[in-house]
Amino acid sequence: xxxxxxxxxxxxxxxxxxxxxxxxxxxxxxxxxxxxxxxxxxxxxxxxxxxxxxxxxxxxxxxxxxxxxxxxxxxxxxxxxxxxxxxxxxxxxxxxxxxxxxxxxxxxxxxxxxxxxxxxxxxxxxxxxxxxxxxxxxxxxxxxxxxxxxxxxxxxxxxxxxxxxxxxxxxxxxxxxxxxxxxxxxxxxxxxxxxxxxxxxxxxxxxxxxxxxxxxxxxxxxxxxxxxxxxxxxxxxxxxxxxxxxxxxxxxxxxxxxxxxxxxxxxxxxxxxxxxxxxxxxxxxxxxxxxxxxxxxxxxxxxxxxxxxxxxxxxxxxxxxxxxxxxxxxxxxxxxxxxxxxxxxxxxxxxxxxxxxxxxxxxxxxxxxxxxxxxxxxxxxxxxxxxxxxxxxxxxxxxxxxxxxxxxxxxxxxxxxxxxxxxxxx
Numbered sequence: 001x002x003x004x005x006x007x008x009x010x011x012x013x014x015x016x017x018x019x020x021x022x023x024x025x026x027x028x029x030x031x032x033x034x035x036x037x038x039x040x041x042x043x044x045x046x047x048x049x050x051x052x053x054x055x056x057x058x059x060x061x062x063x064x065x066x067x068x069x070x071x072x073x074x075x076x077x078x079x080x081x082x083x084x085x086x087x088x089x090x091x092x093x094x095x096x097x098x099x100x101x102x103x104x105x106x107x108x109x110x111x112x113x114x115x116x117x118x119x120x121x122x123x124x125x126x127x128x129x130x131x132x133x134x135x136x137x138x139x140x141x142x143x144x145x146x147x148x149x150x151x152x153x154x155x156x157x158x159x160x161x162x163x164x165x166x167x168x169x170x171x172x173x174x175x176x177x178x179x180x181x182x183x184x185x186x187x188x189x190x191x192x193x194x195x196x197x198x199x200x201x202x203x204x205x206x207x208x209x210x211x212x213x214x215x216x217x218x219x220x221x222x223x224x225x226x227x228x229x230x231x232x233x234x235x236x237x238x239x240x241x242x243x244x245x246x247x248x249x250x251x252x253x254x255x256x257x258x259x260x261x262x263x264x265x266x267x268x269x270x271x272x273x274x275x276x277x278x279x280x281x282x283x284x285x286x287x288x289x290x291x292x293x294x295x296x297x298x299x300x301x302x303x304x305x306x307x308x309x310x311x312x313x314x315x316x317x318x319x320x321x322x323x324x325x326x327x328x329x330x331x332x333x334x335x336x337x338x339x340x341x342x343x344x345x346x347x348x349x350x351x352x353x354x355x356x357x358x359x360x361x362x363x364x365x366x367x368x369x370x371x372x373x374x375x376x377x378x379x380x381x382x383x384x385x386x387x388x389x390x391x392x393x394x395x396x397x398x399x400x401x402x403x404x405x406x407x408x409x410x411x412x413x414x415x416x417x418x419x420x421x422x423x424x425x426x
């Protein structure tokens with residue numbers, strides 16, 4: 001019963017995890033209940049939803065809410081609509097949109113995408129209209145794209161979710177929005193958080209898009225999207241392709257077809273962030289003082305979000321602090337687990353631009369691109385978290401805490417000026 005996640009234990013004892021909540025049973029593809037979602041009801045609990053934790057029978061990255069009931073409709077209609085919430089799915093299903101699924105307490109994963117690809121390549125993302133929903137739709141769209149699907153994003157009214165929209169205005173506006181759904185690149189460009197008339201912001205947008213497009217394995221799909229990116233931005237294709245070629249390429253290691261060969265190996269999801277972290281580790285072995293100084297100054301431990309890569313970086317950074325170029329064998333000896341040694345071997349043997357790169361200027365540019373990406377991700381996550389803290393504080397007191405507002409403003413300023421501080425290393 002404890003493993004089921006129905007109960008939680010604290011210093012005060014064992015208590016019902018879902019007390020005072022409306023319960024949404026979550027089923028696997030066979031229709032068997034494997035977990036629960038609980039929505040707050042008649043309570044001042046600040047957590048709107050509580051979900052079952054990961055258990056032996058529930059892995060949220062593999063479960064799509066409602067999929068056991070809607071998969072045949074999705075196959076017949078050859079389209080799928082993805083929403084974020086349980087009530088969104090229920091409301092739209094009642095409104096006649098039965099080719100629908102919802103994520104279950106997590107972002108859209110490669111596993112989700114592969115399951116949908118078995119039924120249809122055509123997927124619509126109908127996420128919330130607030131900033132968090134828009135960003136989640138963009139990330140989810142790229143997850144679908146790199147797994148061979150054709151994503152489109154449904155434009156939603158600001159600060160409304162599908163459930164609210166249908167309750168307020170009926171089904172017709174939503175149905176029209178689904179028909180007018182936008183291709184992913186167009187949606188990303190339209191909702192980019194920056195001023196695209198400014199060179200720095202345009203570079204940030206291109207960095208974000210290219211870091212995602214490099215993960216596409218199909219060369220034709222990749223080519224079409226690079227051309228479309230040039231058309232949308234009005235830029236020449238040549239510099240876009242040059243920037244694209246400089247992005248580190250690491251073969252995705254979670255493909256279903258590769259599972260037997262990968263059994264027993266550490267899997268690192270091929271996201272732009274993880275590839276950049278792996279590249280920085282490889283770059284630490286370059287005998288170039290400019291790269292050494294860049295890594296010493298800018299590659300803080302907290303930008304390494306993958307726990308194994310962070311552990312490896314702690315050892316590498318310890319050598320760098322001594323103004324010494326690390327030696328792979330000595331790093332291997334200092335790693336504390338076979339898992340870490342296995343990952344370092346994968347990193348050092350990765351087939352990417354560094355392996356045959358002779359131009360030190362391009363290697364330095366790659367280092368700056370990787371640090372910029374990771375620093376930007378870290379700042380954006382901190383800004384989003386402090387915005388959440390701000391909203392919660394406003395709900396509780398009715399006032400906007402000055403210290404949080406000041407911190408968010410400072411973080412936004414640091415984000416806007418991020419690229420300028422790296423020019424001194426060139």
